[in-house]
Amino acid sequence: MAPAEPAGQELVEFDAGSPGGPLTLPMTWGQLSIRSSIEWLGPDAHYFNIPSLLPVPRGATLTDVVRAVRTVMERHQGLRTRYVTKVGPEQEVHAAGGMPLPVWEAPPGEVAAFADTVLRDLAAVTFSEREWGWRCAVVTEQGVPRRLAVVLNHQAADGWAGRLVTDQLTRALRARAGAGAAEPAWQPRDQVAYERTGEGARRSELSLRAWQRELLAVPRSMFDFPTRPPATPRFQKLAMDSRAVALAARLVAERARVTTSAVLLTASAAVLSAFTGHRQVVMQLIVANRFDAARRSLVAPMAQDGLFVLDLEGASLDQAARRTYRSALATYRYGFYDPAAIAGLRRDWASRRGGHLDLSGYFNDARFQDRWEPAPHAAPSPEGLRKLTTATTVEVIGGWARQDTKFFVSTTFAPGTCRLNLMTDTAFVPPDQTRAMLRAVEGLLVQAAFTDLDPFPVIGSLPPAPVARGAEWVRCCHDWVDLPATRAVLRAALRDAKLGLFAEPATAAAAGTTPDAAPGEDGSKLVAYLAAPEPVSPAELHATCLTAIGSRTDVLTPHEYVVCAGAPADPADLAGWRARPVLARGSGRPPGVSSGAER
Numbered sequence: 001m002a003p004a005e006p007a008g009q010e011l012v013e014f015d016a017g018s019p020g021g022p023l024t025l026p027m028t029w030g031q032l033s034i035r036s037s038i039e040w041l042g043p044d045a046h047y048f049n050i051p052s053l054l055p056v057p058r059g060a061t062l063t064d065v066v067r068a069v070r071t072v073m074e075r076h077q078g079l080r081t082r083y084v085t086k087v088g089p090e091q092e093v094h095a096a097g098g099m100p101l102p103v104w105e106a107p108p109g110e111v112a113a114f115a116d117t118v119l120r121d122l123a124a125v126t127f128s129e130r131e132w133g134w135r136c137a138v139v140t141e142q143g144v145p146r147r148l149a150v151v152l153n154h155q156a157a158d159g160w161a162g163r164l165v166t167d168q169l170t171r172a173l174r175a176r177a178g179a180g181a182a183e184p185a186w187q188p189r190d191q192v193a194y195e196r197t198g199e200g201a202r203r204s205e206l207s208l209r210a211w212q213r214e215l216l217a218v219p220r221s222m223f224d225f226p227t228r229p230p231a232t233p234r235f236q237k238l239a240m241d242s243r244a245v246a247l248a249a250r251l252v253a254e255r256a257r258v259t260t261s262a263v264l265l266t267a268s269a270a271v272l273s274a275f276t277g278h279r280q281v282v283m284q285l286i287v288a289n290r291f292d293a294a295r296r297s298l299v300a301p302m303a304q305d306g307l308f309v310l311d312l313e314g315a316s317l318d319q320a321a322r323r324t325y326r327s328a329l330a331t332y333r334y335g336f337y338d339p340a341a342i343a344g345l346r347r348d349w350a351s352r353r354g355g356h357l358d359l360s361g362y363f364n365d366a367r368f369q370d371r372w373e374p375a376p377h378a379a380p381s382p383e384g385l386r387k388l389t390t391a392t393t394v395e396v397i398g399g400w401a402r403q404d405t406k407f408f409v410s411t412t413f414a415p416g417t418c419r420l421n422l423m424t425d426t427a428f429v430p431p432d433q434t435r436a437m438l439r440a441v442e443g444l445l446v447q448a449a450f451t452d453l454d455p456f457p458v459i460g461s462l463p464p465a466p467v468a469r470g471a472e473w474v475r476c477c478h479d480w481v482d483l484p485a486t487r488a489v490l491r492a493a494l495r496d497a498k499l500g501l502f503a504e505p506a507t508a509a510a511a512g513t514t515p516d517a518a519p520g521e522d523g524s525k526l527v528a529y530l531a532a533p534e535p536v537s538p539a540e541l542h543a544t545c546l547t548a549i550g551s552r553t554d555v556l557t558p559h560e561y562v563v564c565a566g567a568p569a570d571p572a573d574l575a576g577w578r579a580r581p582v583l584a585r586g587s588g589r590p591p592g593v594s595s596g597a598e599r
Contacts (some may be wrong), residue, residue: 006102007140012070014096014097016077017074062145071168076183079299105139111147134165150169185294216349225469230425238396238422238435240420263324265328283407287336288302317454346359355552355557408423497536
């Protein structure tokens with residue numbers, strides 16, 4: 001345990017040589033993307049801090065450590081920036097200033113454990129607008145610096161930039177002498193300019209069009225099924241270490257001629273598909289956007305969420321892996337965009353689709369290379385590979401009260417083994433199912449390592465059990481809807497109106513429908529009949545119902561609203577509603593806009 005106060009403090013005084021006061025800039029798209037998540041988590045946003053612990057070379061002094069920190073800070077604008085909100089989110093880049101560097105004295109022989117505690121405490125505090133883009137602390141033993149604790153604000157860096165900073169710090173500590181503060185060719189100021197003009201703006205527009213094409217033809221949510229009482233804490237993260245997965249993924253990748261990342265994503269998507277019943281899987285991939293040398297040298301968050309869609313219908317695992325590889329390439333191509341434009345598109349599409357677009361399934365390959373090193377021990381046969389699974393471990397590594405995801409698969413580097421993490425919202429995926437889903441990824445890849453196969457019979461023979469939807473749930477094109485729950489929500493929202501809500505078969509609903517509310521080929525169409533005390537339009541009804549549904553995944557607004565002159569005695573009497581004179585009917589969407597029920 002660290003003492004309450006540091007033993008001392010140094011001051012890192014930096015001067016990058018730029019004249020004038022702070023340079024105030026809009027935030028980059030990567031900064032805005034992570035900022036929205038930071039704001040959503042509020043006081044718990046320290047979850048996004050990026051911590052590292054570096055050894056200080058023998059013989060280095062406190063002066064050497066201060067010099068190394070100053071050198072790297074002067075080199076990168078993002079580290080000497082304050083991230084503030086004035087008219088809107090902005091970044092203030094300072095050429096000169098000072099950063100405190102606390103010095104903690106470790107008990108003799110306890111440097112490692114003491115430094116871990118210092119780093120943990122340093123990372124457990126959310127960055128304020130008064131701080132720079134990072135904070136550091138030195139751990140000494142008998143006055144000699146032994147460790148340098150570094151915590152990066154995620155608005156200043158992502159995982160790639162964090163590694164860049166720690167690599168440069170390590171080199172500066174080893175050099176000891178001042179290495180100069182030459183800036184890299186590309187800084188946040190350059191990225192801001194790129195994104196708002198010319199090529200950057202054109203790339204954003206292409207991404208917007210790609211998202212538009214996909215969003216009308218995917219499940220509104222992968223999690224449209226009954227929830228359960230959540231565990232405590234509600235969001236839990238499990239980690240599986242499996243040498244068997246590392247070896248099997250490599251064998252499948254070589255046979256299918258794709259990357260191991262594509263194989264892990266395919267297996268994860270197939271398990272999610274089997275669990276939810278959706279053969280078309282929609283997730284978001286974390287897109288690095290380090291697409292050239294300039295951006296690979298930039299200390300700033302460049303990562304954004306990319307839309308990934310995979311159709312698993314009729315595909316063997318190898319075929320699915322090739323589809324995944326192609327789809328992921330498109331995701332990475334169209335994962336660079338103005339976040340405000342995509343947010344506006346998602347709001348618009350939510351109105352068209354009749355409910356919140358729940359893109360809360362994620363996959364992130366955070367490895368810096370596609371192979372595991374050292375390579376896992378090669379199993380000579382299927383039996384040898386199965387034996388490797390006996391050494392697999394699965395453990396809980398974290399828990400949180402709030403997270404903005406329901407299913408987040410990530411993989412990080414671990415020597416000689418595949419470290420596959422899965423965070424879930426336990427209201428949708430309980431902890432025992434989370435564990436079973438990780439083992440199902442392993443089981444699928446182990447069975448597919450030496451021969452191609454249909455993934456779903458294999459997954460079906462393994463836990464987890466697929467979700468069960470009751471008889472009152474209906475299929476509406478890509479989405480599943482709890483009909484009684486939807487009725488209850490709409491009646492509460494339209495409390496002064498008489499309401500009947502029906503799931504009409506596609507063929508039966510076709511007669512008399514408006515062009516923008518055509519029925520779907522797959523499943524049912526929700527039609528709301530109502531009699532209101534005051535005149536009301538389908539557009540007004542749709543806006544009210546959309547607000548009432550909010551972010552729920554089990555309910556949906558009607559595809560068509562039929563306003564009648566009076567209501568039958570029994571609101572559940574469909575024939576009675578159809579016999580009433582119709583005052584207005586429509587989808588409530590803008591003219592010419594589909595309700596999303598036709599596919």
